[in-house]
Amino acid sequence: MAVIEWKKENNVAIVEMCNGQNRMNQAFAESINQCLDEVLEDADIQAMVLTSTDEKNFSQGIDVEWIGGKLHAQENQAVISFMYAMNNIFKRLLLFPVPVIAAINGHAYGNGAILSCACDFRFMRKDRGFFCFPEVDVSIPFLPGMIGFVRKAIPENLFNQMLLSGQRVAAIELETAKVIVKACDQETLMTEAIAFANSFAKKRGIFQELKERMHKKLVRIIDEEDPEFIDALNLFVAD
Numbered sequence: 001m002a003v004i005e006w007k008k009e010n011n012v013a014i015v016e017m018c019n020g021q022n023r024m025n026q027a028f029a030e031s032i033n034q035c036l037d038e039v040l041e042d043a044d045i046q047a048m049v050l051t052s053t054d055e056k057n058f059s060q061g062i063d064v065e066w067i068g069g070k071l072h073a074q075e076n077q078a079v080i081s082f083m084y085a086m087n088n089i090f091k092r093l094l095l096f097p098v099p100v101i102a103a104i105n106g107h108a109y110g111n112g113a114i115l116s117c118a119c120d121f122r123f124m125r126k127d128r129g130f131f132c133f134p135e136v137d138v139s140i141p142f143l144p145g146m147i148g149f150v151r152k153a154i155p156e157n158l159f160n161q162m163l164l165s166g167q168r169v170a171a172i173e174l175e176t177a178k179v180i181v182k183a184c185d186q187e188t189l190m191t192e193a194i195a196f197a198n199s200f201a202k203k204r205g206i207f208q209e210l211k212e213r214m215h216k217k218l219v220r221i222i223d224e225e226d227p228e229f230i231d232a233l234n235l236f237v238a239d
Contacts, residue, residue: 003031006039011046012197013039014190018053023063024111026078029085036092047197048096050119051103051190058104058129059112064138067235076233083143083230086111087222090149093118094215097208099200103193104171104180109134114146117153120211123193124175126183130168137166139237143229145222152218154179 006015015035019028039045052058070078093100093115102116104124109132116122116131124131133150135142142150142163150159158177161167171183184192212219229235 003028004035006035008042008045009194010198011044011201012194013042013045013048014194015039015048015050016053017051017059020054021057022052022054022059022112023066024059024061024086024115025063025066026082026085028063029082029089032089033085033092036089036096040097045098046202047099047101047200049101049103049190049193049197050093050115051193052105054106056128057106057112058102058108059115060107061110061112061114062140071233079233079235080230083226083235087143087145087226087230090114090118090145091219091222094149094152094218095208095211097204097211099197099202099207101193101197103189104129104131105186105189108132110140111146114149117149121196122153122174122180123182123184123189123196124171124180125186125189126171126175127186130170131174131179132166132168133162134166136164140235141237144225145218148218148221152215 001019003019004015005018006013022028039048067079099121100119102119102122104116104122106125106129108116108129113131113133154162155177162169171180174180175183181196182192
């Protein structure tokens, strides 16, 4: 079964996570990375929409069972490689040379929410799904780069509340806070996200240069600060 698939609609690439809860492990990282390569190879693509085929979930975030199994088997390097692979994916989305729009069709928890924050714009289904950072309840602190991604997309007061409480937030509140472009009905989510994507017709060179300059500090954090925690596998906090 495929983990990530994509299709082309006019000049828009529609990237679909299609593995149920879309939990992130090494297979997920490899699949989405390959997908991004393929989208870039098509010079006609002018925008990309990232969504899920699952009826309930956009992405439930990190595959904690996969990471726990690797650590239990003392396969630490596999976890380290995965963390770097996800950082690379977040950074690729951040600097992707076409607009990237997340169509959040269900729950976006933890790394799933961060994945949408790495995108340029977000639409979300308003009748189902929560946006949440549950890390405070499972003792998994954010990497510095993750904090940077979220601060790019979410106002500081709301991020502070969500990060420290694990509060679940729905689309209407996110729309009010300007985290998402629009809270949509189930039937119109993809139509509106794709229509928004089609409103862009920019050259890749200038689009990428603007994003590289705008996100220069965040890229530096990912490259210079995250390795301190990843290499030491400082990913959990004991009670």
